[in-house]
Amino acid sequence: xxxxxxxxxxxxxxxxxxxxxxxxxxxxxxxxxxxxxxxxxxxxxxxxxxxxxxxxxxxxxxxxxxxxxxxxxxxxxxxxxxxxxxxxxxxxxxxxxxxxxxxxxxxxxxxxxxxxxxxxxxxxxxxxxxxxxxxxxxxxxxxxxxxxxxxxxxxxxxxxxxxxxxxxxxxxxxxxxxxxxxxxxxxxxxxxxxxxxxxxxxxxxxxxxxxxxxxxxxxxxxxxxxxxxxxxxxxxxxxxxxxxxxxxxxxxxxxxxxxxxxxxxxxxxxxxxxxxxxxxxxxxxxxxxxxxxxxxxxxxxxxxxxxxxxxxxxxxxxxxxxxxxxxxxxxxxxxxxxxxxxxxxxxxxxxxxxxxxxxxxxxxxxxxxxxxxxxxxxxxxxxxxxxxxxxxxxxxxxxxxxxxxxxxxxxxxxxxx
Numbered sequence: 001x002x003x004x005x006x007x008x009x010x011x012x013x014x015x016x017x018x019x020x021x022x023x024x025x026x027x028x029x030x031x032x033x034x035x036x037x038x039x040x041x042x043x044x045x046x047x048x049x050x051x052x053x054x055x056x057x058x059x060x061x062x063x064x065x066x067x068x069x070x071x072x073x074x075x076x077x078x079x080x081x082x083x084x085x086x087x088x089x090x091x092x093x094x095x096x097x098x099x100x101x102x103x104x105x106x107x108x109x110x111x112x113x114x115x116x117x118x119x120x121x122x123x124x125x126x127x128x129x130x131x132x133x134x135x136x137x138x139x140x141x142x143x144x145x146x147x148x149x150x151x152x153x154x155x156x157x158x159x160x161x162x163x164x165x166x167x168x169x170x171x172x173x174x175x176x177x178x179x180x181x182x183x184x185x186x187x188x189x190x191x192x193x194x195x196x197x198x199x200x201x202x203x204x205x206x207x208x209x210x211x212x213x214x215x216x217x218x219x220x221x222x223x224x225x226x227x228x229x230x231x232x233x234x235x236x237x238x239x240x241x242x243x244x245x246x247x248x249x250x251x252x253x254x255x256x257x258x259x260x261x262x263x264x265x266x267x268x269x270x271x272x273x274x275x276x277x278x279x280x281x282x283x284x285x286x287x288x289x290x291x292x293x294x295x296x297x298x299x300x301x302x303x304x305x306x307x308x309x310x311x312x313x314x315x316x317x318x319x320x321x322x323x324x325x326x327x328x329x330x331x332x333x334x335x336x337x338x339x340x341x342x343x344x345x346x347x348x349x350x351x352x353x354x355x356x357x358x359x360x361x362x363x364x365x366x367x368x369x370x371x372x373x374x375x376x377x378x379x380x381x382x383x384x385x386x387x388x389x390x391x392x393x394x395x396x397x398x399x400x401x402x403x404x405x406x407x408x409x410x411x412x413x414x415x416x417x
Contacts, residue, residue: 001415002125003032004116006134006144007039011055014044019301020215020328021135022047023400027408029053032131032415036123040140062115063108072107081146082106085176097172105139105176112143117150127151131415134158137165137188142177145184155414157187159213162324162346165195167202169243169322182206186414189213189407191325192347213407215328216400220305223337223391226384227312231264232377235338236317237304237329240273240295243321250283250293252319252369257291259370263377265291268307272298301332308336314383315376318342319360319369326351331398334390339383341372351398356389 005028010021028035035053042060049055066075076082085102092098120127132148134141137160148156167175182188182203189211190196196210227233234253238244246269257265276295283293307313316333323346330340330351340357342348343364352359358372376383 001032001129001131001412003028003035003131003133003411004119004125005035005037006059006132006140007037008136009039009041009043010135011037011047011049012039012042012044013047014041016301016328017135018047023216023218024404024407025053026050027401027404028411031408031412038119056119059112059115059119063111066107066111069104072104075110076103076106079106079110081109081177081180092174095172095174098174101172101174102176105142108139109143109146109177112140113146116144116147120147120151127154129415131155131157131411133411136161136163137181141185142181145177145181148184155186155417156184157189157411157414158185159189159191160195160199160324161191162195162322165190165198165324166322179203179206182209185209186417187211187410191215192323192350194347194350195324211410213410214326214398214403215331216398216403217328217331217335217394218400220309220332220335222309223387224308224311224313226380226387227314229312231266231312232373233312233314234265234267234317234373235270235307235313235315235333236267237270237332238318238320238327239271240269240275240279242275245319245321246275246279247282248364248366249317249319249369250279250286251366252364252373253291253293254286254288255366256370256373257288260374260377261288261290263290267291267293268296269294270296270299270304270307305332305336308332308338313338315357315373316340317369317373318348319364320345320348321362322346323348326398331394334398335394337387337391339376339386339390341369341376351393356386356393 008017009015010018029050029052037055038059040060040063042057132144132154134144137158141158144156148154167173188209193212196212199210200207240246253267287293316338318330320343326347333340340352342352343362344359345362349359360368360372
């Protein structure tokens with residue numbers, strides 16, 4: 001059985017995707033005779049792969065060569081799928097932004113279909129012994145669905161994480177061809193129950209195809225320490241983008257520091273983005289004398305874990321506006337026994353509870369964030385218990401070896417069905 005795995009960038013390290021897929025690959029190679037990884041983008045360092053895994057970079061090149069808007073329009077207009085989608089949803093004709101999205105989506109779908117059909121022919125892939133696996137539920141999954149129509153015996157699966165789930169969080173509020181893609185899928189694996197429930201409500205006729213498959217973090221082999229020098233240490237990790245609401249977290253920390261002027265606070269954020277300088281200016285204006293903040297920037301995953309091992313961490317905070325799954329950043333924190341304060345959005349409530357942290361309202365005020373932080377600091381015994389519970393939650397639900405082994409076995413069973 002051969003597995004064709006379509007990724008965003010893996011095995012290249014230009015995006016954080018590799019931190020999710022790398023531990024999964026080690027289990028997939030045990031179940032499949034051959035794995036071919038097909039990235040959309042080939043930038044950054046190429047990571048080493050285990051025996052039995054190869055990379056085909058030609059799709060990325062083919063996609064790039066055909067990405068000019070004029071080419072996309074020509075490809076889309078030559079596709080029956082483009083006009084079928086308009087007939088199915090004629091209301092989009094009054095929204096130029098939706099038409100534009102459909103053009104580019106349809107163009108990428110057709111490019112994916114053409115390239116994959118050629119790959120199957122070139123490599124003499126037996127459709128009866130092949131699984132097409134899209135790591136994201138985007139245009140690639142739809143393009144592969146077109147291949148499934150031509151080769152019905154081929155199995156097709158996809159994961160869905162966050163940006164590829166919630167349609168209303170992106171402008172325009174429209175995602176083409178979803179029923180058509182779901183019809184072709186053998187299974188759609190969600191990173192959280194929240195994502196699965198969203199699809200159950202929106203596309204209930206395909207519920208039998210929905211499964212939850214948590215990602216996971218390997219055992220770091222250590223537990224982070226609490227601060228013992230009187231400094232309350234707060235950590236966070238994410239891209240610096242508006243949806244992560246780091247300005248709100250900054251304001252919450254500032255409120256906590258003003259409420260406890262004798263207490264020293266320290267906030268370290270891992271991750272980078274265009275809004276970093278603005279946040280640094282905001283921090284210099286809003287932070288009182290008893291709190292220090294630092295934006296570390298974009299660092300490798302192992303550097304974050306090294307920080308957790310070598311420095312005390314009292315709480316991990318996530319105040320995102322939305323999350324598709326249980327964030328890997330939170331999974332990393334609980335694997336090290338760190339309590340978590342997080343907004344009750346997406347998959348966060350599946351990983352954070354009052355046993356291992358505190359859940360905030362989806363739209364908390366800075367004062368509510370401050371109160372949650374101070375509750376942990378003012379109750380060291382409670383915090384110590386939460387540290388134990390964080391490790392337990394990781395062990396039972398987000399252990400990489402357990403989750404990825406189970407997922408690999410599930411893919412193998414789909415291939416045999």
